[in-house]
Amino acid sequence: MDNKAYIIGTGSYLPEEIVTNEDVARLTGLTSHEIKKMTGIIERRRADKGEATSDLATEAALAAIKSSGLSVEDVGLIVLSTTSQDMFMPSTACIVQRNIGAKKAAAFDINASCSGFLYALNIAEMFIRSGQTATALVIAAEVKSRFVDPKDKETAILFGDGAGAVVLSNKNSLSLEILNTWLYADGTNWNWINLPAGGTRLPASQETIKSGLHFMHMDGSKVYRKAIKTFESLLTDTVKKCGLNLDNIDHFVFHQANLRIIKQVISRLGIPEEKVPVTITYTGNTSSASIPITLDQLVREGRIKKGDTVLMAAFGGGLTWGATILKVPRSSLSRLPDGNRNVADKV
Numbered sequence: 001m002d003n004k005a006y007i008i009g010t011g012s013y014l015p016e017e018i019v020t021n022e023d024v025a026r027l028t029g030l031t032s033h034e035i036k037k038m039t040g041i042i043e044r045r046r047a048d049k050g051e052a053t054s055d056l057a058t059e060a061a062l063a064a065i066k067s068s069g070l071s072v073e074d075v076g077l078i079v080l081s082t083t084s085q086d087m088f089m090p091s092t093a094c095i096v097q098r099n100i101g102a103k104k105a106a107a108f109d110i111n112a113s114c115s116g117f118l119y120a121l122n123i124a125e126m127f128i129r130s131g132q133t134a135t136a137l138v139i140a141a142e143v144k145s146r147f148v149d150p151k152d153k154e155t156a157i158l159f160g161d162g163a164g165a166v167v168l169s170n171k172n173s174l175s176l177e178i179l180n181t182w183l184y185a186d187g188t189n190w191n192w193i194n195l196p197a198g199g200t201r202l203p204a205s206q207e208t209i210k211s212g213l214h215f216m217h218m219d220g221s222k223v224y225r226k227a228i229k230t231f232e233s234l235l236t237d238t239v240k241k242c243g244l245n246l247d248n249i250d251h252f253v254f255h256q257a258n259l260r261i262i263k264q265v266i267s268r269l270g271i272p273e274e275k276v277p278v279t280i281t282y283t284g285n286t287s288s289a290s291i292p293i294t295l296d297q298l299v300r301e302g303r304i305k306k307g308d309t310v311l312m313a314a315f316g317g318g319l320t321w322g323a324t325i326l327k328v329p330r331s332s333l334s335r336l337p338d339g340n341r342n343v344a345d346k347v
C-alpha cells in the first residue's frame with residue numbers, strides 16, 4: 001500500500017425529464033433567447049416526483065463502482081455532498097449505503113454548496129492517505145428543483161438535478177492520481193446564496209411558507225462578479241503552488257455555474273476553449289454534482305489521455321471555493337471508460 005489516492009472509477013446520472021428554456025420562460029417572463037444569453041443553458045433535468053436525492057446518488061454510485069472494476073463490498077467509506085438532502089436526518093449517504101449494500105462502509109454527508117464535491121473528495125482522500133480505508137466512494141447529488149421558485153428569474157433559469165460519483169483507491173494500477181487540493185471559505189457573504197427557512201434559525205411555519213422562505217435566494221450579480229474574480233486568482237495560485245503554469249494543464253473541469261462565468265475566466269487567463277469541457281448547456285447548473293458529471297463525460301469520451309494533467313475548480317455558496325489537480329500516470333486509464341452511464345447517452 002502507498003499513501004497516495006487515485007480516482008479509479010467515475011459515474012453519473014441525470015433524470016429523464018427535460019425542462020427547456022421555453023418551459024422556464026413561461027413562468028419567469030423571460031424569453032428563451034434571453035435565458036440562453038444570460039446562462040448558456042438550453043435545457044436542464046428535473047427529478048421525477050418519486051425521485052429523491054438518494055435515488056440519483058445511488059445510480060451514479062453504482063455506475064462509478066462498475067467502472068472501477070471493484071465491488072460494493074470493497075467500499076469502506078461513503079462521503080456525499082449535497083445541499084438538497086432527502087431529509088435532515090438520517091444522512092443521505094446512509095440511505096445510499098443501504099441502497100447499494102455497502103455494509104462495511106462508514107457514511108456521512110457534507111454541505112459546501114457548489115464546492116461540495118471537492119470538499120468531499122479531499123475528505124475521502126485523507127481517509128485513504130491515513131490508511132483508514134483502501135477504497136472510498138465520493139458522491140455529489142442534487143435535486144435543486146424542489147427548492148427553486150419557478151417564477152424566480154435568478155434561480156429558476158439556472159438549476160437542474162443530477163448526480164456524479166467517483167471511486168478512490170490507494171492502488172496506483174489505474175487512472176487519476178490526486179496531487180493536491182486547496183479549499184477555502186468566506187462566511188461573511190453567506191447571504192448571497194441561501195435557503196433561509198427550515199433550520200433552527202427559521203423553523204418551518206405557515207409564515208415562512210407563505211413568505212417563500214423555503215426557496216433558494218440568490219444575489220446573482222454579486223455572485224457573478226465574485227466568481228470571476230475568485231476563479232482567476234484560484235487558478236493562477238493553484239498551478240503556481242504545484243510548480244506548474246496554466247499551459248501545463250490539459251483539461252480544466254470547472255463547476256458549471258453559468259457559461260458566461262466560464263467564458264469570462266478563460267478569456268481573461270488565455271485558456272483555450274478546447275481545454276474546457278462544457279456540460280451546463282444540457283444539464284443546467286447541478287451545483288456540487290456538476291464537476292463529477294463533467295469529469296465522467298470526459299473519461300467516457302476518452303478525452304483524458306495518459307500523462308494528462310486535470311485541474312478541477314469550483315465556487316459556490318458559503319461562500320466556498322477550491323481546486324484539485326489530478327495527474328494521469330502514463331501506464332493507466334486501462335479501465336476507466338468501462339461501465340459508465342448515463343450522461344453520454346443523454347447530453
